[in-house]
Amino acid sequence: TDTSECRELVGHESTVYSIAYSQDGITLVSASADHTCRLWNVANGTELRIFRGATAGVFSIVFSPNDGTVFASVGNDSTIRIWHACTGSCIREIIGTSIAEDTELDRDMLAYSP
Known part of the structure:
Protein backbone atom coordinates (compact mmCIF):
# COMPACT_ATOMS: atom_id res chain seq x y z
CA THR A 1 0.00 0.00 0.00
CA ASP A 2 1.38 3.38 -0.99
CA THR A 3 1.11 5.63 2.06
CA SER A 4 2.56 8.72 0.40
CA GLU A 5 -0.74 9.71 -1.23
CA CYS A 6 -3.08 12.03 0.64
CA ARG A 7 -6.70 10.90 0.34
CA GLU A 8 -9.80 12.89 1.26
CA LEU A 9 -12.69 10.85 2.64
CA VAL A 10 -15.94 12.68 1.95
CA GLY A 11 -19.24 11.79 3.62
CA HIS A 12 -19.61 13.14 7.14
CA GLU A 13 -21.92 16.13 7.52
CA SER A 14 -20.05 17.66 10.46
CA THR A 15 -16.72 17.65 12.29
CA VAL A 16 -14.78 14.37 12.44
CA TYR A 17 -13.46 13.83 15.96
CA SER A 18 -11.63 10.52 15.70
CA ILE A 19 -10.41 7.84 13.32
CA ALA A 20 -9.12 4.32 13.91
CA TYR A 21 -7.45 1.91 11.50
CA SER A 22 -8.32 -1.79 11.41
CA GLN A 23 -5.47 -4.15 12.30
CA ASP A 24 -4.89 -5.07 8.66
CA GLY A 25 -4.80 -1.40 7.60
CA ILE A 26 -7.34 -2.02 4.83
CA THR A 27 -10.17 -0.06 6.45
CA LEU A 28 -10.60 2.76 8.89
CA VAL A 29 -13.57 3.98 10.85
CA SER A 30 -14.33 7.64 11.59
CA ALA A 31 -16.46 9.23 14.32
CA SER A 32 -18.28 12.52 13.87
CA ALA A 33 -20.43 15.22 15.38
CA ASP A 34 -23.05 14.19 12.80
CA HIS A 35 -23.99 11.27 15.15
CA THR A 36 -22.47 8.61 12.86
CA CYS A 37 -19.44 6.41 12.45
CA ARG A 38 -18.37 5.51 8.93
CA LEU A 39 -16.25 2.67 7.59
CA TRP A 40 -13.88 3.48 4.71
CA ASN A 41 -11.73 1.56 2.26
CA VAL A 42 -8.30 3.14 2.74
CA ALA A 43 -6.96 2.22 -0.72
CA ASN A 44 -9.65 3.95 -2.78
CA GLY A 45 -11.46 6.20 -0.28
CA THR A 46 -14.82 4.48 -0.73
CA GLU A 47 -17.35 4.75 2.08
CA LEU A 48 -18.33 1.15 2.88
CA ARG A 49 -20.90 1.55 5.64
CA ILE A 50 -22.61 4.13 7.87
CA PHE A 51 -23.24 3.23 11.52
CA ARG A 52 -26.26 5.05 12.96
CA GLY A 53 -27.74 4.90 16.42
CA GLY A 68 -10.52 -6.28 13.34
CA THR A 69 -14.21 -6.65 12.57
CA VAL A 70 -15.44 -5.21 15.88
CA PHE A 71 -15.06 -1.64 17.14
CA ALA A 72 -16.39 0.47 19.98
CA SER A 73 -17.65 4.05 19.89
CA VAL A 74 -18.60 6.56 22.56
CA GLY A 75 -20.19 9.96 22.30
CA ASN A 76 -22.05 12.76 23.98
CA ASP A 77 -25.13 10.57 24.47
CA SER A 78 -23.21 8.77 27.28
CA THR A 79 -23.43 5.44 25.46
CA ILE A 80 -20.67 3.06 24.45
CA ARG A 81 -21.68 1.04 21.41
CA ILE A 82 -19.98 -2.12 20.19
CA TRP A 83 -20.32 -2.48 16.41
CA HIS A 84 -19.72 -5.29 13.94
CA ALA A 85 -17.93 -3.61 11.04
CA CYS A 86 -18.93 -6.22 8.43
CA THR A 87 -22.65 -6.32 9.16
CA GLY A 88 -23.19 -2.80 10.51
CA SER A 89 -25.10 -4.15 13.49
CA CYS A 90 -24.79 -2.76 16.98
CA ILE A 91 -23.77 -5.76 19.07
CA ARG A 92 -24.14 -4.09 22.45
CA GLU A 93 -24.94 -0.76 24.10
CA ILE A 94 -23.54 0.25 27.46
CA ILE A 95 -25.55 3.22 28.68
CA GLY A 96 -23.91 5.58 31.14
CA THR A 97 -25.38 8.36 33.20
CA SER A 98 -23.01 11.11 32.11
CA ILE A 99 -19.84 11.98 30.24
CA ALA A 100 -16.94 13.61 32.06
CA GLU A 101 -17.09 17.39 32.08
CA ASP A 102 -13.54 17.66 30.69
CA THR A 103 -14.18 16.27 27.20
CA GLU A 104 -10.65 17.15 26.10
CA LEU A 105 -9.42 14.48 28.49
CA ASP A 106 -12.37 12.13 27.94
CA ARG A 107 -12.21 12.10 24.14
CA ASP A 108 -9.27 9.70 23.90
CA MET A 109 -10.08 7.54 26.89
CA LEU A 110 -11.95 4.73 25.10
CA ALA A 111 -9.85 1.55 24.97
CA TYR A 112 -10.21 -2.21 24.72
CA SER A 113 -8.63 -4.53 27.26
CA PRO A 114 -6.95 -7.54 25.65
Whole structure:
Protein backbone atom coordinates (compact mmCIF):
# COMPACT_ATOMS: atom_id res chain seq x y z
CA THR A 1 0.00 0.00 0.00
CA ASP A 2 1.38 3.38 -0.99
CA THR A 3 1.11 5.63 2.06
CA SER A 4 2.56 8.72 0.40
CA GLU A 5 -0.74 9.71 -1.23
CA CYS A 6 -3.08 12.03 0.64
CA ARG A 7 -6.70 10.90 0.34
CA GLU A 8 -9.80 12.89 1.26
CA LEU A 9 -12.69 10.85 2.64
CA VAL A 10 -15.94 12.68 1.95
CA GLY A 11 -19.24 11.79 3.62
CA HIS A 12 -19.61 13.14 7.14
CA GLU A 13 -21.92 16.13 7.52
CA SER A 14 -20.05 17.66 10.46
CA THR A 15 -16.72 17.65 12.29
CA VAL A 16 -14.78 14.37 12.44
CA TYR A 17 -13.46 13.83 15.96
CA SER A 18 -11.63 10.52 15.70
CA ILE A 19 -10.41 7.84 13.32
CA ALA A 20 -9.12 4.32 13.91
CA TYR A 21 -7.45 1.91 11.50
CA SER A 22 -8.32 -1.79 11.41
CA GLN A 23 -5.47 -4.15 12.30
CA ASP A 24 -4.89 -5.07 8.66
CA GLY A 25 -4.80 -1.40 7.60
CA ILE A 26 -7.34 -2.02 4.83
CA THR A 27 -10.17 -0.06 6.45
CA LEU A 28 -10.60 2.76 8.89
CA VAL A 29 -13.57 3.98 10.85
CA SER A 30 -14.33 7.64 11.59
CA ALA A 31 -16.46 9.23 14.32
CA SER A 32 -18.28 12.52 13.87
CA ALA A 33 -20.43 15.22 15.38
CA ASP A 34 -23.05 14.19 12.80
CA HIS A 35 -23.99 11.27 15.15
CA THR A 36 -22.47 8.61 12.86
CA CYS A 37 -19.44 6.41 12.45
CA ARG A 38 -18.37 5.51 8.93
CA LEU A 39 -16.25 2.67 7.59
CA TRP A 40 -13.88 3.48 4.71
CA ASN A 41 -11.73 1.56 2.26
CA VAL A 42 -8.30 3.14 2.74
CA ALA A 43 -6.96 2.22 -0.72
CA ASN A 44 -9.65 3.95 -2.78
CA GLY A 45 -11.46 6.20 -0.28
CA THR A 46 -14.82 4.48 -0.73
CA GLU A 47 -17.35 4.75 2.08
CA LEU A 48 -18.33 1.15 2.88
CA ARG A 49 -20.90 1.55 5.64
CA ILE A 50 -22.61 4.13 7.87
CA PHE A 51 -23.24 3.23 11.52
CA ARG A 52 -26.26 5.05 12.96
CA GLY A 53 -27.74 4.90 16.42
CA ALA A 54 -26.05 7.63 18.41
CA THR A 55 -28.32 10.48 19.49
CA ALA A 56 -25.41 12.93 19.83
CA GLY A 57 -21.94 13.42 18.41
CA VAL A 58 -19.55 10.46 18.48
CA PHE A 59 -16.10 11.51 19.65
CA SER A 60 -14.02 8.38 20.13
CA ILE A 61 -13.64 5.01 18.42
CA VAL A 62 -11.30 2.05 18.75
CA PHE A 63 -11.01 -1.31 17.00
CA SER A 64 -10.81 -4.46 19.10
CA PRO A 65 -7.19 -5.67 19.25
CA ASN A 66 -8.40 -9.26 18.99
CA ASP A 67 -10.75 -8.92 16.05
CA GLY A 68 -10.52 -6.28 13.34
CA THR A 69 -14.21 -6.65 12.57
CA VAL A 70 -15.44 -5.21 15.88
CA PHE A 71 -15.06 -1.64 17.14
CA ALA A 72 -16.39 0.47 19.98
CA SER A 73 -17.65 4.05 19.89
CA VAL A 74 -18.60 6.56 22.56
CA GLY A 75 -20.19 9.96 22.30
CA ASN A 76 -22.05 12.76 23.98
CA ASP A 77 -25.13 10.57 24.47
CA SER A 78 -23.21 8.77 27.28
CA THR A 79 -23.43 5.44 25.46
CA ILE A 80 -20.67 3.06 24.45
CA ARG A 81 -21.68 1.04 21.41
CA ILE A 82 -19.98 -2.12 20.19
CA TRP A 83 -20.32 -2.48 16.41
CA HIS A 84 -19.72 -5.29 13.94
CA ALA A 85 -17.93 -3.61 11.04
CA CYS A 86 -18.93 -6.22 8.43
CA THR A 87 -22.65 -6.32 9.16
CA GLY A 88 -23.19 -2.80 10.51
CA SER A 89 -25.10 -4.15 13.49
CA CYS A 90 -24.79 -2.76 16.98
CA ILE A 91 -23.77 -5.76 19.07
CA ARG A 92 -24.14 -4.09 22.45
CA GLU A 93 -24.94 -0.76 24.10
CA ILE A 94 -23.54 0.25 27.46
CA ILE A 95 -25.55 3.22 28.68
CA GLY A 96 -23.91 5.58 31.14
CA THR A 97 -25.38 8.36 33.20
CA SER A 98 -23.01 11.11 32.11
CA ILE A 99 -19.84 11.98 30.24
CA ALA A 100 -16.94 13.61 32.06
CA GLU A 101 -17.09 17.39 32.08
CA ASP A 102 -13.54 17.66 30.69
CA THR A 103 -14.18 16.27 27.20
CA GLU A 104 -10.65 17.15 26.10
CA LEU A 105 -9.42 14.48 28.49
CA ASP A 106 -12.37 12.13 27.94
CA ARG A 107 -12.21 12.10 24.14
CA ASP A 108 -9.27 9.70 23.90
CA MET A 109 -10.08 7.54 26.89
CA LEU A 110 -11.95 4.73 25.10
CA ALA A 111 -9.85 1.55 24.97
CA TYR A 112 -10.21 -2.21 24.72
CA SER A 113 -8.63 -4.53 27.26
CA PRO A 114 -6.95 -7.54 25.65
